[in-house]
Amino acid sequence: MESSQIEAFWKRARLRGRVAWLEPFVGQHRLGALPPPAFAFAPEPHLAQSMAEEVLSGERTALSTLRSQLPDGVPPPEVGDLAIVLDGHEEPVALIRTVEVRVLPFADVDDRHARGEGEPDADSWRRNQREVLGATEREEVILERIVLVFPPVEKATQPATI
Template sequence: MDDIEAFWERAQQHADLATVRSYMGESIIAALRPPAWAFGATPEQADELVGLVLEGTKTATSSALWDYEAESEDLPDVGTLGIVVDSAGTPRALVVTTEVRTVPFDEVDEEHARAEGEGDRSLAHWRRVHEDFFTEHASHDKGFARDMPVVLERFRVLHAEPAPA
């Protein structure tokens, strides 16, 4: 059993997901492990951002809608589960999406910037850092635009584990 599978088994028990029964018997939640992914695009970002999640400072994230489209990836839905890993691929948190909305980059508000938990948690910081991120790490060829659609996601931690010693 790999680290992510073992984490998933522990997280189901801790978050009481495995006991949810479906009409047909065992819960689909227990049968299907959610995807594992890291925040950011670099190992340093992955570690910094998962640290903010574990502290409870980061409760939101944002992505370029154009990246979802370029990768033919579905947008998250409320209730989507995910396993957040650090730069070493070690699972650290099970999160559930609680809200999803798409807005133009220049309409992201102060509340969302604060919920992302980065830097001084200001909208000015969020815009500066995310303009750089969306410019440098785009999966699409449209470049950066102030009116580009951004997917804003809020999440809640269902289970977290400290870094292994």
């Protein structure tokens, strides 16, 4: 991933995604000038690609991270945080915003969150995440609800009814 790709994507996304819509009136805010963190959802290219496509289609609206897996010095996510999603080729493809953050024990993750991560229910989510993360029932999980800021989700055209 080249930083020039990130910067070019950020420039487009902050304007077209209306992140910088007040700049003509109040001037450029320093946080709006710097690209937000960029990441792929998984180290494996095929998984990163698949998950990025889920965000782009509007299917993925939630993320989860074990609190114990946050790197030292990295604060937990906050409502309003922006991030750039990288695809399986480490190219920027989406700008997302965190709209909700909850911290719960692993055992208390609900169906709503599970569906946002593409699982049918919380039991299925826990089964899959236990394999991936190796979490215990009492371990705290940071749950984020996200929205796609840029590019906008393409609306499927409905066939005309006669």
